[in-house]
Amino acid sequence: MSLNSEKQKKNLAQRQYKTKLFRLFCASITWLSTLILAVLVWQVTASGFNWLDWQFLSSFPSRFPENAGIKSAIAGTFWLVGLVAVISIPVGVSTAIYLEEFAKKGRVNKWVEVNISNLAGVPSIVYGILGLAVFVRFLALNRSLLSGALTMSLLILPVIIIASREAIRAVPRSIRYAAFSLGATRWQTTWSHILPASFPGIMTGIILALSRAIGETAPLIMIGALTFVAFVPEGPMDAFTALPIQIYNWASRPQDEFRNLAAAAIIVLLFILLIMNATAIYLRNRFEHGKNK
Amino acid sequence: MSAKNKISFGQNVRQDVSENGESGVLISLENLSIFYSKKQAIKDISCKIFSNKITSVIGPSGCGKSTLLRAMNRMNDFVDGVSLEGKIYFSGMDLYGDGVDPVEIRHRIGMVFQDPNPFPKSIYNNIAWGPKINGYEGSIDELVERSLKQAALWDEVKDRLHMSALKLSGGQQQRLCIARALAMEPEVLLMDEPCSSLDPISTARIEDLMFELKSRYTIIIVTHNMQQAARISDYTAFIEAGKLVEIGDTEQIFTRPVQKRTEDYVTGRFG
Numbered sequence: 001m002s003l004n005s006e007k008q009k010k011n012l013a014q015r016q017y018k019t020k021l022f023r024l025f026c027a028s029i030t031w032l033s034t035l036i037l038a039v040l041v042w043q044v045t046a047s048g049f050n051w052l053d054w055q056f057l058s059s060f061p062s063r064f065p066e067n068a069g070i071k072s073a074i075a076g077t078f079w080l081v082g083l084v085a086v087i088s089i090p091v092g093v094s095t096a097i098y099l100e101e102f103a104k105k106g107r108v109n110k111w112v113e114v115n116i117s118n119l120a121g122v123p124s125i126v127y128g129i130l131g132l133a134v135f136v137r138f139l140a141l142n143r144s145l146l147s148g149a150l151t152m153s154l155l156i157l158p159v160i161i162i163a164s165r166e167a168i169r170a171v172p173r174s175i176r177y178a179a180f181s182l183g184a185t186r187w188q189t190t191w192s193h194i195l196p197a198s199f200p201g202i203m204t205g206i207i208l209a210l211s212r213a214i215g216e217t218a219p220l221i222m223i224g225a226l227t228f229v230a231f232v233p234e235g236p237m238d239a240f241t242a243l244p245i246q247i248y249n250w251a252s253r254p255q256d257e258f259r260n261l262a263a264a265a266i267i268v269l270l271f272i273l274l275i276m277n278a279t280a281i282y283l284r285n286r287f288e289h290g291k292n293k
Numbered sequence: 294m295s296a297k298n299k300i301s302f303g304q305n306v307r308q309d310v311s312e313n314g315e316s317g318v319l320i321s322l323e324n325l326s327i328f329y330s331k332k333q334a335i336k337d338i339s340c341k342i343f344s345n346k347i348t349s350v351i352g353p354s355g356c357g358k359s360t361l362l363r364a365m366n367r368m369n370d371f372v373d374g375v376s377l378e379g380k381i382y383f384s385g386m387d388l389y390g391d392g393v394d395p396v397e398i399r400h401r402i403g404m405v406f407q408d409p410n411p412f413p414k415s416i417y418n419n420i421a422w423g424p425k426i427n428g429y430e431g432s433i434d435e436l437v438e439r440s441l442k443q444a445a446l447w448d449e450v451k452d453r454l455h456m457s458a459l460k461l462s463g464g465q466q467q468r469l470c471i472a473r474a475l476a477m478e479p480e481v482l483l484m485d486e487p488c489s490s491l492d493p494i495s496t497a498r499i500e501d502l503m504f505e506l507k508s509r510y511t512i513i514i515v516t517h518n519m520q521q522a523a524r525i526s527d528y529t530a531f532i533e534a535g536k537l538v539e540i541g542d543t544e545q546i547f548t549r550p551v552q553k554r555t556e557d558y559v560t561g562r563f564g
Contacts, residue, residue, distance in 0.1 A: 183400030
């Protein structure tokens with residue numbers, strides 16, 4: 001059979017048709033999800049945009065919708081993210097370095113790895129229950145920012161560890177060998193070569209994990225974060241609220257005005273998330289580019 | 294020396310020297326066996342490596358040449374499940390003895406790898422890093438220049454020392470890796486098929502370089518390329534399936550090998 005026979009041509013046309021069909025399928029799915037997101041954003045914007053002004057950002061909550069604002073919620077969210085970062089980044093990255101560079105690769109390591117992956121899949125409400133039992137009650141930290149931050153740190157630690165391990169593992173072995181062959185210790189190799197090379201990946205993982213912490217509501221409700229806070233927290237032991245809790249509180253009220261307030265707060269939350277994700281992408285591109293310079 | 298190993302030597306090679314390193318024995322392997330989990334990669338090898346000479350290790354793929362080379366600066370420590378029997382003495386020191394720190398060994402026995410593996414840093418920092426972390430006290434600038442000159446790379450890069458090393462060509466990168474190893478001022482340079490990913494011109498430059506380095510360093514090179522072994526080395530070891538078939542003067546190995554297997558291999562009848 002020659003390559004130019006009729007049968008061959010027909011067969012080729014069929015194969016190309018399948019490619020087109022598959023492409024169409026993938027494209028429609030992509031656009032469908034984008035469309036749904038756009039509709040959501042549009043709805044939120046439409047109902048909340050008019051309420052979004054300086055008064056809204058700089059006022060405490062109130063029972064009068066026109067006076068209500070998210071000052072304490074924004075402050076609480078920033079406090080929370082800051083504390084979560086301080087707790088989870090050193091712990092998560094150190095764990096990843098230990099597991100990848102120092103721990104013996106064996107059954108124990110594998111077992112730890114499986115458990116961390118499983119922890120990443122545990123529903124956030126379960127972390128809330130844990131936080132309530134351990135931090136709020138047992139360690140008597142009460143309903144403080146610290147309780148919330150510790151609970152959130154537990155929640156995102158698996159994500160940070162997994163992302164950091166992937167990033168560390170992606171550093172070519174040849175770089176490690178080169179360093180070792182020059183008489184470097186494990187620590188010198190890790191500090192001078194492994195960490196800089198895996199920095200973009202680790203950073204991306206951290207920021208995505210922190211973004212998740214910003215948006216989580218269930219664990220905070222579980223540990224009893226307040227929903228009506230007329231003050232800005234001044235230290236880690238203060239009671240607090242956060243944006244998702246404020247949104248949850250307003251959205252569950254019957255009055256339309258409060259639902260609009262919830263929409264306005266969602267816009268603020270989305271904006272913060274967007275900024276964080278943009279930072280992650282910027283950092284990754286910048287450092288990956290820097291590496292190949 | 295083990296009686297199990299029938300080893301023959303050329304007229305220039307003296308093997309009847311004591312362990313203490315006189316008469317130029319720098320490294321001696323005694324009944325060395327290396328295992329990957331259960332599989333035995335190196336089978337009871339004994340031989341001696343002479344200082345300020347180039348010794349090449351030839352043999353078919355998978356015969357254990359690289360494993361043997363990596364045992365000499367304990368790079369096999371990073372491979373899971375590797376165990377070792379027998380002894381390797383370096384200047385009379387048992388490399389696998391108690392209290393021997395592999396970090397110090399790698400300081401004294403440098404290595405150049407099969408594929409060029411510069412750090413994703415500047416040319417300057419590629420060379421400066423090793424001496425810095427090992428507490429080098431002299432002028433790093435001078436050391437960088439000296440190392441690059443020794444590796445015959447200085448003229449090509451002297452105006453762009455702070456450019457990323459990844460921008461160099463493959464041959465230049467490999468010479469940079471040699472310069473990086475030389476900057477540690479090692480006593481031995483282990484080279485694991487250093488030219489296998491290079492073009493003939495770059496290969497020729499590195500071979501020239503090895504000739505020049507011979508006066509100051511002891512070089513052990515694993516190579517697939519028998520012409521290369523014949524061109525550059527003083528001694529040649531032929532390894533097959535983990536066993537040392539024959540070691541001796543290069544000229545003798547290539548022209549009057551004692552073992553039939555060696556003759557078959559160097560004349561291209563197999564491998």
